[in-house]
Amino acid sequence: xxxxxxxxxxxxxxxxxxxxxxxxxxxxxxxxxxxxxxxxxxxxxxxxxxxxxxxxxxxxxxxxxxxxxxxxxxxxxxxxxxxxxxxxxxxxxxxxxxxxxxxxxxxxxxxxxxxxxxxxxxxxxxxxxxxxxxxxxxxxxxxxxxxxxxxxxxxxxxxxxxxxxxxxxxxxxxxxxxxxxxxxxxxxxxxxxxxxxxxxxxxxxxx
Amino acid sequence: xxxxxxxxxxxxxxxxxxxxxxxxxxxxxxxxxxxxxxxxxxxxxxxxxxxxxxxxxxxxxxxxxxxxxxxxxxxxxxxxxxxxxxxxxxxxxxxxxxxxxxxxxxxxxxxxxxxxxxxxxxxxxxxxxxxxxxxxxxxxxxxxxxxxxxxxxxxxxxxxxxxxxxxxxxxxxxxxxxxxxxxxxxxxxxxxxxxxxxxxxxxxxxxxxxxxxxxxxxxxxxxxxxxxxxxxxxxxxxxxxxxxxxxxxxxxxxxxxxxxxxxxxxxxxxxxxxxxxxxxxxxxxxxxxx
Numbered sequence: 318x319x320x321x322x323x324x325x326x327x328x329x330x331x332x333x334x335x336x337x338x339x340x341x342x343x344x345x346x347x348x349x350x351x352x353x354x355x356x357x358x359x360x361x362x363x364x365x366x367x368x369x370x371x372x373x374x375x376x377x378x379x380x381x382x383x384x385x386x387x388x389x390x391x392x393x394x395x396x397x398x399x400x401x402x403x404x405x406x407x408x409x410x411x412x413x414x415x416x417x418x419x420x421x422x423x424x425x426x427x428x429x430x431x432x433x434x435x436x437x438x439x440x441x442x443x444x445x446x447x448x449x450x451x452x453x454x455x456x457x458x459x460x461x462x463x464x465x466x467x468x469x470x471x472x473x474x475x476x477x478x479x480x481x482x483x484x485x486x487x488x489x490x491x492x493x494x495x496x497x498x499x500x501x502x503x504x505x506x507x508x509x510x511x512x513x514x515x516x517x518x519x520x521x522x523x524x
Numbered sequence: 525x526x527x528x529x530x531x532x533x534x535x536x537x538x539x540x541x542x543x544x545x546x547x548x549x550x551x552x553x554x555x556x557x558x559x560x561x562x563x564x565x566x567x568x569x570x571x572x573x574x575x576x577x578x579x580x581x582x583x584x585x586x587x588x589x590x591x592x593x594x595x596x597x598x599x600x601x602x603x604x605x606x607x608x609x610x611x612x613x614x615x616x617x618x619x620x621x622x623x624x625x626x627x628x629x630x631x632x633x634x635x636x637x638x639x640x641x642x643x644x645x646x647x648x649x650x651x652x653x654x655x656x657x658x659x660x661x662x663x664x665x666x667x668x669x670x671x672x673x674x675x676x677x678x679x680x681x682x683x684x685x686x687x688x689x690x691x692x693x694x695x696x697x698x699x700x701x702x703x704x705x706x707x708x709x710x711x712x713x714x715x716x717x718x719x720x721x722x723x724x725x726x727x728x729x730x731x732x733x734x735x736x737x738x739x740x741x742x743x744x745x746x747x748x749x750x751x752x753x754x755x756x757x758x759x760x761x762x763x764x765x766x767x768x769x770x771x772x773x774x775x776x777x778x779x780x781x782x783x784x785x786x787x788x789x790x791x792x793x794x795x796x797x798x799x800x801x802x803x804x805x806x807x808x809x810x811x812x813x814x
Contacts, residue, residue, distance in 0.1 A: 353639065380590055380630040397628070400590030403674040403707045427674070427707035427766060448573040448765060449674065449709045450798040452590040453581035471641070472630045487566070489767065498706060501768050505702045505760040512756050513698060518691040522699045523682070 320485065323422075326371030329441035332421040335488045337495035341445050342484035346463075347424075349377040349476030351402055354467060355410040359417075365466045365475050370419030375447070376402045376426070378472040381462065392477075394462045399478070400452025403427045404444070412436040428489055428498030437492040444490035446497075458483040525662040525808050527607035529615040532666070535804045535811055536619025539668035540595060540645075541627055542813065543802035544587045547578050550737040551774070551799045558711055558764075558771040567769025571711075574764070574797055589798040592629045593670030595620050595651035596734075600667075602660035613653055616666075620644075620651045632673065664806040665814075669734050671795075678708035678794035681726055686788050693718055693790045694753060697776065700792045701757050706766015709796035712773045713737070714757060717791035718746060720781035729793035732777035734801060739777075746778040753778075764797070774799075 318338045323331065325346045335341065348369060357363045380398040404425030411433040414420045421442050423429070426449030437443060447455060464477040489497040513519045555578075559571045581588045597616050601607065624631050624645040631643045633650050645651070658665075680700050684692050697716055704712075715733025717725040732741075741747040753776035763769025774797075783789060803814040 377590065378630060378632075380587060380592070380628070382628055398587040398590045398630075402591065403677065403709075405707050406677075426709065427705065446765065446767065448570055448577070449706075450589045450672075450796055451573050451577035453584060453586040453588055454573065454577040456586060457580065457584070471643070472632075487767070497767055501762060501766055502702065502705055504768070505705075505762050508760055509698065509702060512759050513695055516691070516694045516698070516752055516756055518694040518698070520692065520695050523696075 325373055327421055328371060329421070332441045332443055333492045335443040335491055336493065337488050337491050337497050339488040340485040341488060342482055342486070343373055343480060344482070345480065346372060347478045347480045347483060348372055348374045349379060349399070349478060350374045351376050351378050351473050352406055353470045353473035354475050355407055355414070357467060357470060359410055359413045363467065367464070367466055367475060367477060371421050373422035373424055374414070374420055375424040376404050376407060377476070378402065379476060381472070390461060390463065392462050392464050394465060396456060396459050396462055398452050399456045399459050401426045401447040401449055401455065403449070404429050408432055415440045415442055424486060428496065434490055434494065434496055437490060438494060441492050443488055443492060445486035446489040447486055525605050527605055527612065527664055527806065529608070529611040531806055531811060532612055532615040533619040533622070535666055535806065536597060536616040536668070537623040537626070539666060539802045539804050540620055540623035540629070540670065543668045543670050543800045544592060544629070545581055545585065546802070547588060547798070548736065548801055552578065554737045554774040558774065562769055562771050564763060564769035566767055567763045567771055570764040570767065571771060588800065589672060590630065591672040591674065592632045592645060593672045594633065594676065595645055596654070596669040596671055597651055598654045598656070598667040598669070600656050600658050600665040602658055602663035604662050605664055609655070616653055617646055617651060621646055662808055665803060666806070667801060667803045669801045672709070672798060675708040675712060675794040675796035678704040678792070679726070679729070680792045681722060682790050683722060684788040684790055686786065688788055690749070693788070694749065696790050697753055697792055698756060701762070701772065702760060704794060705762060708794045709798070710762060710766060710773065711764055711771045711797050713795040713799055714753070714773050714776040715793040715795060716753070716776060716778045717793070718778060718780045719783035719789060722789060724781050725789040725791040726793065728779035728781055729791035732779040733793045733795040735777050737774055741778045741780065743780045746780040750776055750778045
């Protein structure tokens with residue numbers, strides 16, 4: 318159970334060094350991405366002017382305030398509240414995001430599926446769990462919004478954040494086949510029949 | 525009392541922001557209870573982060589969660605209130621838009637087919653405005669619920685049949701809680717609707733999911749199922765954020781309605797740990813927050 322401080326971006330070896338149960342704090346740069354951004358990139362063929370190679374993306378769409386560009390920062394937004402959304406909806410985009418754009422780390426909540434786990438194994442990546450809903454706290458880890466791309470999708474734009482001490486986050490999926498999310502689900506399934514027996518409700522699961 | 529649409533508009537605006545920033549006291553007490561009973565160390569850390577977040581939001585005057593939700597306004601009109609219903613609905617919509625523009629808030633609402641975001645938190649039939657009536661003299665209560673999507677995506681309806689019995693209702697709830705895992709941002713309030721028509725059953729689940737902690741289903745049979753299922757879901761080991769532990773849910777809430785002789789419907793609607801709501805009252809003396 319190691320703690321890693323990662324100055325973003327990272328390389329494949331650094332991503333593969335992350336193991337389920339480790340904790341991570343990220344420094345420097347983090348990108349925000351979510352449903353509409355990924356649909357635009359991978360279903361509609363759009364590309365970003367950002368270089369995502371070796372970077373981490375957090376599943377988010379922030380609350381921002383429009384501001385005039387100021388010295389040292391041309392981005393017309395300042396952060397108000399930035400938190401993390403449920404990752405599973407973005408499951409089918411993990412592999413192309415890693416393959417085409419070189420993303421190494423995904424930060425989200427609720428975990429992701431087998432496709433993501435396979436992509437981590439094949440390409441070298443990891444999933445870090447944020448405490449969902451703790452956005453006021455998460456916002457204190459973000460220094461500023463450095464840039465934004467695809468802002469016609471606002472608020473589901475591609476955001477570039479400058480971060481300071483983003484974490485600690487728990488590694489819950491790694492490149493070695495480990496997933497705390499599937500472990501917990503398997504344990505719940507193993508308890509299911511005994512719990513249903515106590516309720517007098519034993520029976521097959523139905524969709 | 526003559527209801528003033530301007531007063532309603534200002535209240536609708538204030539309640540949206542207030543709901544997003546201040547967690548109700550019953551949910552804070554719920555966190556204390558869950559923390560007391562939690563033995564898993566990861567789960568205790570996560571609960572601690574959630575409680576810290578509530579304090580950070582208050583200290584920094586920030587939103588608890590970035591998800592501004594789908595805005596729901598529950599309006600309850602008491603006795604001897606004169607009101608123009610059309611003006612009332614328009615006032616709530618304006619208040620919701622103004623909160624979004626003036627705070628500003630992220631507009632989380634899009635057209636369901638074009639996915640166009642009007643950046644106003646409003647759209648076709650949104651905000652949801654439910655109107656009901658009660659016995660309070662010259663009182664209008666407005667409850668605002670910004671319903672987060674992570675937990676709203678944990679919504680299910682099953683038209684069971686009478687031969688399935690109440691056992692199938694309980695099994696359905698347990699299986700859906702397992703299926704949702706950490707995606708619905710546990711610890712949750714699991715709202716369960718039993719009976720009615722399909723649409724009423726789903727609405728009952730929403731009423732149950734957004735009911736304050738410490739309240740009980742008014743129907744005795746429903747209340748019994750609440751107790752049983754509340755214990756059962758916290759034995760699954762899903763825990764806060766689905767990362768293991770006891771604290772899967774604050775509570776399972778049940779609401780019931782009579783149903784058809786051929787029907788046995790059950791619905792689940794989940795509320796996340798950021799179980800936000802704010803209530804304001806309009807009386808002849810002015811506006812107050814509950």
